[in-house]
Amino acid sequence: KTALRGYSTTQGLLPTTIKSLYKQISNPPQTVDQINGWVKSVRLLKKVGFIDLQDGSCLNALKVVVPITQLEETEFLKSLKTGQSVSVTGALWNNTPQREQPFELKIADPLNTLSVTGDVSNSYPLQKKAHSIPFLRSLPTLKHRTTYLGSLLRFRSAIEHAISETLESDQFIKVAPPILTSSDCEGAGELFKVASTSGDGYFGKPTFLTVSAQLHLEIMALALSRCYSLIPCFRAEKSDTNRHLSEFWMLELEMCFIDDVHKLTTFVESMLRRVVKSCYDRIDELIPQVDFRDSLSKEEIIERWNLLLSPKPWANITYTDAIEILIEKHKKEPFPKYEPIWGESLQTEHEKWLADKYFNSPVFVTDYPRDCKAFYMKLNTDSPAGRETVACFDLLFPDMGEVVGGSIREDSYQLIFDEVERRNMNRSGELDWYLSLRKEGTVSHGGFGLGLERFVSYLYGNHNIRDAIPFHRSASGNIN
Numbered sequence: 379k380t381a382l383r384g385y386s387t388t389q390g391l392l393p394t395t396i397k398s399l400y401k402q403i404s405n406p407p408q409t410v411d412q413i414n415g416w417v418k419s420v421r422l423l424k425k426v427g428f429i430d431l432q433d434g435s436c437l438n439a440l441k442v443v444v445p446i447t448q449l450e451e452t453e454f455l456k457s458l459k460t461g462q463s464v465s466v467t468g469a470l471w472n473n474t475p476q477r478e479q480p481f482e483l484k485i486a487d488p489l490n491t492l493s494v495t496g497d498v499s500n501s502y503p504l505q506k507k508a509h510s511i512p513f514l515r516s517l518p519t520l521k522h523r524t525t526y527l528g529s530l531l532r533f534r535s536a537i538e539h540a541i542s543e544t545l546e547s548d549q550f551i552k553v554a555p556p557i558l559t560s561s562d563c564e565g566a567g568e569l570f571k572v573a574s575t576s577g578d579g580y581f582g583k584p585t586f587l588t589v590s591a592q593l594h595l596e597i598m599a600l601a602l603s604r605c606y607s608l609i610p611c612f613r614a615e616k617s618d619t620n621r622h623l624s625e626f627w628m629l630e631l632e633m634c635f636i637d638d639v640h641k642l643t644t645f646v647e648s649m650l651r652r653v654v655k656s657c658y659d660r661i662d663e664l665i666p667q668v669d670f671r672d673s674l675s676k677e678e679i680i681e682r683w684n685l686l687l688s689p690k691p692w693a694n695i696t697y698t699d700a701i702e703i704l705i706e707k708h709k710k711e712p713f714p715k716y717e718p719i720w721g722e723s724l725q726t727e728h729e730k731w732l733a734d735k736y737f738n739s740p741v742f743v744t745d746y747p748r749d750c751k752a753f754y755m756k757l758n759t760d761s762p763a764g765r766e767t768v769a770c771f772d773l774l775f776p777d778m779g780e781v782v783g784g785s786i787r788e789d790s791y792q793l794i795f796d797e798v799e800r801r802n803m804n805r806s807g808e809l810d811w812y813l814s815l816r817k818e819g820t821v822s823h824g825g826f827g828l829g830l831e832r833f834v835s836y837l838y839g840n841h842n843i844r845d846a847i848p849f850h851r852s853a854s855g856n857i858n
């Protein structure tokens with residue numbers, strides 16, 4: 379405690395990282411006392427050895443140059459292996475602006491200045507060459523050490539940070555909704571039931587892992603006006619696709635005094651553009667240059683980001699108009715699996731065609747039929763009888779499909795009560811706590827949920843969202 383007192387920053391308190399060295403390029407120190415990391419590769423020439431060191435703090439590796447003066451040093455450098463943890467002390471800084479890397483560290487006397495702090499086993503599977511993603515998925519404890527998946531962790535962190543900054547600047551307050559709940563927010567019956575070793579449920583009461591924080595966020599929005607959360611959500615969907623996880627993170631927002639779904643879509647577009655823009659300025663630091671079939675190339679990724687930041691507003695269409703367009707297309711050239719029919723959910727092939735081919739832009743589809751969507755959405759009172767729609771939207775991205783879903787919420791007690799009855803949803807009163815909100819200072823409000831892994835994957839260019847979460851849980855996956 380005494381030692382910590384007086385530190386206004388942590389400079390000098392924590393060990394030096396490779397990232398902090400890169401930050402000092404314009405004003406480099408002469409020597410670096412100590413730097414730690416893992417060996418990425420070793421290259422030996424007759425009189426000099428090169429060690430690429432990584433520590434995961436940034437995309438860059440650090441080149442350590444070791445002039446060789448005696449045979450023992452050659453033997454020592456030869457014995458170094460990829461993946462070993464090492465510590466280097468007393469290195470000299472050497473600017474090399476004309477080379478690929480702008481500087482290197484030079485050490486003399488490696489037998490005394492370079493120590494292996496952790497060895498690797500003979501079966502250490504990662505090597506300098508790029509490994510395929512399916513192979514890396516089989517290495518849950520080591521895969522994050524690769525440039526591609528390590529960068530993905532850093533990128534996800536940068537996106538979360540950019541989202542928080544953007545929302546805080548719009549006066550949203552971050553709140554902590556519960557994970558254990560009694561209700562099925564989406565009414566889709568895709569719940570994981572909680573059990574304990576002493577019995578079913580939460581102290582005997584039926585309990586589930588949350589599918590969405592929305593119901594609890596509505597409660598908090600009616601106290602704070604604007605709030606958001608970023609929490610894991612759980613869905614026992616059997617869909618084992620590259621866009622579905624059993625455990626995913628959802629950014630959810632709820633705001634009061636809003637009754638127009640187009641205000642919501644305009645807000646979503648503005649917010650996501652600001653998030654992408656703030657990362658665009660750091661794209662070289664965030665996105666590695668890779669060349670393998672598990673990811674888009676950097677050029678293709680930049681194209682995607684440019685599409686999101688295009689001066690043209692994102693497309694916006696009602697479900698009813700979208701169905702008409704889809705029916706016309708289906709007449710000329712049928713969709714392989716599903717005929718588009720008013721009243722039925724849009725299928726992935728419909729969503730992809732709309733976003734990829736028809737608009738080639740992110741597209742908001744609004745005002746879906748009431749029976750395609752959840753019970754809490756506000757009925758469009760001007761929709762024709764028999765074709766009732768609700769004030770909601772899905773945001774579809776090209777090549778990805780749905781990334782965000784949201785709505786204006788029904789704020790009348792009687793109307794939401796009637797809807798819950800119509801759906802036969804509140805049989806044991808499990809929604810009473812939520813419904814009662816409409817009796818206590820009800821106001822118009824709305825919000826949405828964004829699937830973090832889908833958004834991150836779209837921007838990072840990885841083809842399967844299970845790589846955008848460090849330990850994926852999905853219908854066919856292992857658990858560890």
Ligand code: 4AD
Binds near residue numbers: 826831
């Ligand atoms: O459309 P969804 O189901 O909406 C809700 O849960 C609302 N209660 C949110 C709200 O209004 N507060 O899910 C929202 C988003 C989807 O657009 C998708 O991006 C993501 O969550 N999502 C999934 N992501 C990965 N794996 C799954 N199984 C997902 N299910 C939904």
